[in-house]
Amino acid sequence: MWPWGHLAVVYLCYSLHCRRRDWPPRALSVIVLAIGSQFPDLVDKPLAWTFDVLPGGRTLAHSVFVAALLLPTVALAARRFDRRDLGTAFAVGHVSHLLADIPPSAILTADASELTFLVWPLLPPSPYESVDGILAGFLRYSMGWYEWAQLGLVLIALVVxxxxxxxxxxxxxxxxxxxxxxxxxREGI
Incomplete structure (x- = not known):
């Protein structure tokens, strides 16, 4: 899923949660939620595509093992600063990213081979098209049904x-x- 798709998915979930609790979405929580929703790609894509340190763009920060270490650490830090809501926002963003990266084909065909990124480094990352840098990834972007669905989610999320x-x-x-x-x-701008 592309960054805007991750952001749309997590914001729609957060907004629905806020509506069910009858309180408005909170500004700082929304910002931390957005950061959490992008975090795995902010780590893995540059390290794989630009610096060639990782074997793929869905490895280290996409692994449940990293999440098992990272999310409690974030929760402890948030509790330390008496901002548990921010720790929760980051965790929801991060976990939603991992779930949204599960390819629809893996769900439709029950093909677990496309889920190996979740347990990297125990299993090799799921194969997908190699990219020669982040800019190249964006330049080769094309619109299929999945990308159109993401765009639809983005438009709905923007309205919400x-x-x-x-x-x-x-x-x-x-x-x-x-x-x-x-x-x-004050400056009239």
Whole structure:
């Protein structure tokens, strides 16, 4: 699944969870959720495609063994700072990424050979097209039914995010203003 697909899936799940609890999506949780949803690819893709350190783009950070170490560590850190909601948001993002990376064909045909990335390094990564760098991966992008389905999810997620009040944008803007020392509202921009 592509980054925008992962983000759409996890945001729709989070928004539904918030609606069921009758509280609005929280800005910082949405940002951490987004980071968690991208984390496995942010680790594995550069290390495999650009630096040739890993044997594939779904290996180290896609492994349940790394998740078993990473997620409790994140939970402990979140508890330490009294922000368990952020630890949960990261975990939900990370786990949703792993689940969303299971190819539909593996589910439809019950072909477990496409799930080996989940137990890397015990089993070799699932075979898929080799990419000569991240930019090459994007340049060779093509639209099949699965990509169109992801795009549909993205459009639905954008509508839901808008209806939720664009959570995360104000917080991100405030952080950028603090870092740069600017306040666009004061400067008339």
């Amino acid at each position: 995010w808008y209806r939720d009040g664009l959570p995360g944008t104000g917080y991100a803007r405030d952080v950028v203003e603090r870092i740069t020392g600017r306040n666009d509202a």
